[in-house]
């Protein structure tokens with residue numbers, strides 16, 4: 001029942017297609033470009049290797065992608081239609097007239113427009129209330145922000161539905177309270193871009209030096225704290241007021257040329273294009289995309305640990321994803337192998353088997369009530385011994401399932417056996433692990449609470465009927 005139409009499948013439409021597909025939606029693309037299918041399949045390949053790497057849980061099964069020459073076929077029965085045609089208002093109006101002739105009345109029609117206001121887009125439309133600005137950021141499949149801009153004519157119910165739907169595909173809808181040309185983020189980006197063009201035109205720096213001034217410095221700060229939280233810290237202990245008092249007056253000095261636009265002469269365009277070629281021309285666009293995506297995944301996974309910004313959002317989205325179907329043993333991990341877990345031998349690195357089994361142990365601890373609240377109360381389990389058997393290779397993008405069997409639960413001891421299975425249910429590894437219950441304040445072993453003990457014993461009793469797994473109790477050199 002979850003079907004989206006992508007109208008215009010270029011850089012941004014392709015990214016939207018990947019975001020919807022990898023979150024389990026069927027996607028229909030309408031784009032007259034004969035190369036659209038090839039381009040989208042390349043974007044999709046990059047999305048498949050990066051987006052699942054953000055999650056420690058499986059995303060829903062991928063939806064079905066289809067291409068359509070007929071607008072009526074593309075939009076019939078859809079609940080979300082995303083327009084991403086070039087940034088020309090008359091073209092967007094023409095497309096809306098075609099879409100709205102055939103689209104379900106209650107489908108949401110989001111526009112990727114970087115600069116037009118929702119009321120400009122709605123002007124002359126058959127069903128204006130259906131149209132809303134949904135402005136994403138490239139790469140749409142990885143970056144969560146989407147500026148959601150209603151006009152005064154947009155019913156609140158449309159904005160609310162759009163918010164909940166975009167949240168369900170892992171995005172961060174930022175509802176803009178008052179429509180304005182270029183929303184919020186593109187105003188900031190344009191200001192930086194315009195200033196950058198001046199600095200290059202005036203021979204102050206090259207494209208590479210300008211990029212260095214961002215990526216070695218404030219770019220790193222912005223990804224996790226934005227502008228104002230960063231500046232609050234820059235005010236020192238005296239805080240934001242002190243920061244404003246110190247740097248506010250500088251705004252009166254003519255540091256910037258923000259209101260002038262350098263003329264786009266052939267000379268300026270050639271200067272920037274040749275500097276950009278010198279900087280990055282040795283890599284293809286797809287290679288650059290993969291480099292960008294790997295870096296984004298690494299940064300977002302780091303933010304996931306602290307719960308900051310985009311990282312906290314991934315954790316919240318993960319909590320909305322369905323748990324795996326129960327089998328005779330509890331499934332404690334169901335995820336894909338991220339690119340970052342593979343090594344120079346072209347397969348999953350040994351260290352990451354420990355990481356995966358540690359995720360399985362953490363999940364099993366939660367299942368018996370040893371959750372964050374229990375741990376905060378000063379009680380937990382510590383691992384004291386592991387034995388790993390590597391039986392089959394695992395590769396980037398493979399589905400990984402871990403089941404957990406309790407071999408013994410006695411007093412402070414919890415003895416578990418994790419089976420790691422890869423594609424086609426093939427056993428890839430086993431990890432036998434012994435844990436002891438601890439008083440984390442005393443840093444000494446202790447007995448678990450009655451509740452935890454009862455839940456653990458229930459699993460142990462159920463698993464006692466199962467035969468001892470092959471390989472249990474094995475030691476190195478046996």
Ligand SMILES: NC(=O)C1=CN([C@@H]2O[C@H](COP(=O)(O)OP(=O)(O)OC[C@H]3O[C@@H](n4cnc5c(N)ncnc54)[C@H](O)[C@@H]3O)[C@@H](O)[C@H]2O)C=CC1
Pocket residue numbers: 007008009010011012013030031032033036083084085086087088095112113114115135136137138
């Ligand atoms: N490129 C970027 O960084 C961002 C662009 N946007 C916005 O997204 C929209 C699309 O931009 P891009 O994807 O960059 O452009 P693009 O040029 O990569 O893609 C536009 C696509 O629309 C298709 N198209 C042209 N006429 C069409 C029609 N009549 N019906 C269906 N498809 C048609 C083209 O064949 C092309 O594949 C614009 O409104 C832009 O402002 C938003 C965020 C970022």
Ligand SMILES: C[N+](C)(C)CC(=O)CC(=O)[O-]
Pocket residue numbers: 113114136137138186189
């Ligand atoms: C350059 N741009 C205005 C098309 C940029 C955007 O709209 C957002 C982005 O992804 O940078």
